[in-house]
Amino acid sequence: xxxxxxxxxxxxxxxxxxxxxxxxxxxxxxxxxxxxxxxxxxxxxxxxxxxxxxxxxxxxxxxxxxxxxxxxxxxxxxxxxxxxxxxxxxxxxxxxxxxxxxxxxxxxxxxxxxxxxxxxxxxxxxxxxxxxxxxxxxxxxxxxxxxxxxxxxxxxxxxxxxxxxxxxxxxxxxxxxxxxxxxxxxxxxxxxxxxxxxxxxxxxxxxxxxxxxxxxxxxxx
Amino acid sequence: xxxxxxxxxxxxxxxxxxxxxxxxxxxxxxxxxxxxxxxxxxxxxxxxxxxxxxxxxxxxxxxxxxxxxxxxxxxxxxxxxxxxxxxxxxxxxxxxxxxxxxxxxxxxxxxxxxxxxxxxxxxxxxxxxxxxxxxxxxxxxxxxxxxxxxxxxxxxxxxxxxxxxxxxxxxxxxxxxxxxxxxxxxxxxxxxxxxxxxxxxxxxxxxxxxxxxxxxxxxxxxxxxxxxxxxxxxxxxxxxxxxxxxxxxxxxxxxxxxxxxxxxxxxx
Numbered sequence: 001x002x003x004x005x006x007x008x009x010x011x012x013x014x015x016x017x018x019x020x021x022x023x024x025x026x027x028x029x030x031x032x033x034x035x036x037x038x039x040x041x042x043x044x045x046x047x048x049x050x051x052x053x054x055x056x057x058x059x060x061x062x063x064x065x066x067x068x069x070x071x072x073x074x075x076x077x078x079x080x081x082x083x084x085x086x087x088x089x090x091x092x093x094x095x096x097x098x099x100x101x102x103x104x105x106x107x108x109x110x111x112x113x114x115x116x117x118x119x120x121x122x123x124x125x126x127x128x129x130x131x132x133x134x135x136x137x138x139x140x141x142x143x144x145x146x147x148x149x150x151x152x153x154x155x156x157x158x159x160x161x162x163x164x165x166x167x168x169x170x171x172x173x174x175x176x177x178x179x180x181x182x183x184x185x186x187x188x189x190x191x192x193x194x195x196x197x198x199x200x201x202x203x204x205x206x207x208x209x210x211x212x213x214x215x216x217x218x219x220x221x
Numbered sequence: 222x223x224x225x226x227x228x229x230x231x232x233x234x235x236x237x238x239x240x241x242x243x244x245x246x247x248x249x250x251x252x253x254x255x256x257x258x259x260x261x262x263x264x265x266x267x268x269x270x271x272x273x274x275x276x277x278x279x280x281x282x283x284x285x286x287x288x289x290x291x292x293x294x295x296x297x298x299x300x301x302x303x304x305x306x307x308x309x310x311x312x313x314x315x316x317x318x319x320x321x322x323x324x325x326x327x328x329x330x331x332x333x334x335x336x337x338x339x340x341x342x343x344x345x346x347x348x349x350x351x352x353x354x355x356x357x358x359x360x361x362x363x364x365x366x367x368x369x370x371x372x373x374x375x376x377x378x379x380x381x382x383x384x385x386x387x388x389x390x391x392x393x394x395x396x397x398x399x400x401x402x403x404x405x406x407x408x409x410x411x412x413x414x415x416x417x418x419x420x421x422x423x424x425x426x427x428x429x430x431x432x433x434x435x436x437x438x439x440x441x442x443x444x445x446x447x448x449x450x451x452x453x454x455x456x457x458x459x460x461x462x463x464x465x466x467x468x469x470x471x472x473x474x475x476x477x478x479x480x481x482x483x484x485x486x487x488x489x
Contacts, residue, residue, distance in 0.1 A: 004309050007328070007329075078403070079394075079397060079398070079401070079403075082397075082398065082401035082402075082403050083401060085401075085402070087401070087402065087403050089385075090387060167366070167390060168390055168394075170363060170366075170387035170388055170389045170390075170394075170398070172366075172386070172387070172388050177388075180302060180366060180367070180388075181366065181367070181388065183302065183305075183367070184301075184302060184366055184367025184368075184371070184372075185323075185325055185326075185367075185372060186325050186326065186328070186329065187305045187325075187326045187328075187329035187330060188329060189305050189306050189309070190306075190309070
């Protein structure tokens with residue numbers, strides 16, 4: 001049934017090209033994470049602000065980001081905005097799509113983390129003579145980051161894997177793009193895809209381990 | 222007694238081994254179904270009509286082939302990048318999918334003699350100022366990922382050392398991006414370019430000229446080791462031309478001068 005002879009050496013010859021692609025993948029994931037974190041903090045503050053309009057914006061963002069496919073979000077950033085004459089390059093469209101998605105999920109993480117901290121702690125801090133800002137800065141924020149850190153790592157891994165959707169908006173320099181092109185040229189689908197899967201796995205694993213080490217150092221009691 | 226057991230054993234062994242020798246051509250005839258990989262966002266070669274039925278040159282070609290084999294045709298829609306996985310995983314028997322017969326690909330799949338030939342045309346966004354192939358230098362250009370023209374155009378962009386190349390996953394995305402002005406121009410087969418401009422779905426684009434690339438001969442393909450089937454397919458293609466069916470289908474779907482499928486001065 002499965003009649004296929006593997007040509008692994010052909011795939012290994014393309015390894016340097018694929019590793020270059022992997023760097024671009026990592027770059028997009030890191031950038032999207034940085035932008036996503038900044039946006040998520042803003043969205044969390046919007047929700048806490050008590051201002052109807054601001055918390056409405058934040059809720060709408062989180063709802064759309066969490067309840068529509070990432071593929072759709074990235075496609076809209078390229079072809080959707082393109083319809084209105086706003087032209088994002090494939091790199092920017094992919095980055096924007098993933099950052100949008102990250103911000104939605106991370107904002108929800110932060111909200112959950114905040115909820116897990118009893119407000120009696122804030123009151124205890126205030127009764128010790130801290131200002132409300134001090135109580136937030138020294139008591140709530142460190143705990144919030146601690147609780148939200150590991151879920152945020154998951155989102156980072158998810159961001160790395162989401163970059164592979166860039167091929168739909170003609171991204172050709174990331175790992176998925178490079179792999180698709182090598183595949184189209186030679187039709188050695190299985191070799192190139194297997195190799196790409198291994199590279200994605202390694203990147204994701206390294207990121208997870210690094211985050212765990214970082215967490216162990218940063219969040220020591 | 223012993224001899225009859227031995228004879229029975231031998232018969233079974235013969236039956237089994239002859240079954241093992243059945244090749245893909247036998248399998249297709251025995252199953253009564255020919256499954257063709259056809260790209261359906263590539264008009265006029267493959268598309269869907271208003272009631273969502275597959276139509277096009279490749280669809281008719283597959284039906285003709287099934288008729289010749291005395292079986293029923295089944296059109297399996299496969300986007301360009303999925304043609305080979307579909308074949309290798311046994312979801313289709315034959316690709317009737319406008320596949321360029323490059324030497325690189327022939328290392329992986331078995332290619333027949335050409336069954337169709339494309340010329341390449343430049344289609345540009347009217348606002349881009351691209352009026353010919355040479356004008357594409359330094360512009361943002363795109364094509365359908367993995368096609369003959371995409372590989373050639375990317376090479377040109379690299380040689381020019383200016384501009385940007387974008388490979389989209391489907392032909393429809395290329396024309397959408399072109400119509401939106403995300404890319405300034407594209408190279409595609411002239412038949413596909415004219416068919417897409419004619420649909421009116423993509424305003425603000427026009428075919429502006431020819432691209433100086435080699436004629437893109439496309440083949441049917443199947444598994445590399447299926448000589449029996451490849452042999453049959455080659456004869457089928459020959460008969461399609463001989464009987465005038467090729468000309469008939471060309472007139473029906475494309476129109477204009479019938480492209481020659483033979484290369485001067487060399488045998489294949």
